[in-house]
Amino acid sequence: VRVTKEKAAENRTALLRAAGRLFRERGIDGVGVAEISKAAGLTHGALYAQFPSKDALVAEALAEGLRSSRKRLLEAGGEESRLTDMLDFLLSPSHRDDLAMGCPMTASASEAARQDEAVRARFADGFEGLVSTLEAALTEVPPAERRERALTIAAAQIGAVAVARAVAKAQPRLSDELLDASRRVLGAVGGERARGRRPARNRRA
Amino acid sequence: VRVTKEKAAENRTALLRAAGRLFRERGIDGVGVAEISKAAGLTHGALYAQFPSKDALVAEALAEGLRSSRKRLLEAGGEESRLTDMLDFLLSPSHRDDLAMGCPMTASASEAARQDEAVRARFADGFEGLVSTLEAALTEVPPAERRERALTIAAAQIGAVAVARAVAKAQPRLSDELLDASRRVLGAVGGERARGRRPARNRRA
DNA sequence: TGTACATCAGTGAACGCGCGTTCACTGATGTAC
């Protein structure tokens, strides 16, 4: 049942997307190759025709997920790459709740350290990418301090979203409060003027 | 082979400690009940005499780990609960590298959202505890802003350690740089006076 | 205090199950002539 090159490439992409989404939703250890293949409309044998192992799939799915979420972050920042808009995007309740569209780093922060070397390398690249993007947006901060602030904000955002997810069901108010607080405080770290409390549209419905 | 009540209580503690350490080192999904029991010098049957399920063990081990690490944080803060000293402790390379002694929240930040209700409730309690401890140390910050800053610092610290662990092997310099940057920037968020670059003793050997 | 016995912490074999991976096979694709 050989298929065209185009179809094979589509199948590969479908596997990567299904894998990325499922890993974000249920964790890397929480999803098996059978389920990923099924979600992509294939059998697990097809997966092994495309990737040598689950570890290799994890690494490539991570890279793919990082690319998409970086793109979404740049879109959120607009042409001016405004920090405020990026933080509003990264720390919104919808980014917390929509695992399927979320950033792989927030979904796998603590799992990443236990993965394959290739996976950790991709994670490190993704983190560096986020730091660079944020650094470029810190126009109000003295150049000498931009990098250390960008590093702190990047990791803080990842932590805030991960914790907000962990406490969302047990203490939904605490979860919202953490996102709001992080948005305000990290905004200030990034040189934003003080602003009022968040508008209602960014709050939990 | 019934044992004394004291011995049974000791065994229970041994199971909780072994479980906590292994979960921190290799993830909750990454360790089975057989290995935990063996590490505690028992069989898995004994584990089921003490706990109704692995999930229940996870929840209790998390609570136990949170208690120990809270105690260590308070000791690090000293009698005055100085923020500087707490951040030095939380964001030190040794806290990053010593999983066995580390904080369960930094080790399981992204895994927590996928656990049992009981586990998530314990996680939320642990996070609230960390926030309160930090809040009490923010003596230089106007009272109205203490809580939002404490929330941000708490989550930022968890994120920084999780990311520092993830990138430690692939990019050790980036990992150290992130810890240093977070210590300085979060210190400033907490109202610390600016201080010089970290002393050598806190750097990677 | 001494004896009889019920309790129950701990043992270890066994359970069904899903995991990642392998492999003989299929058959449409892509290529050589």
Next chain:
DNA sequence: TGTACATCAGTGAACGCGCGTTCACTGATGTAC
């Protein structure tokens, strides 16, 4: 352009393995008298 055939993406059965959990059993502990 038409035909012959090698290639290889995808199928699905099968593999060994470790998982969480159950359960009949053991035998020292704790208790009732």
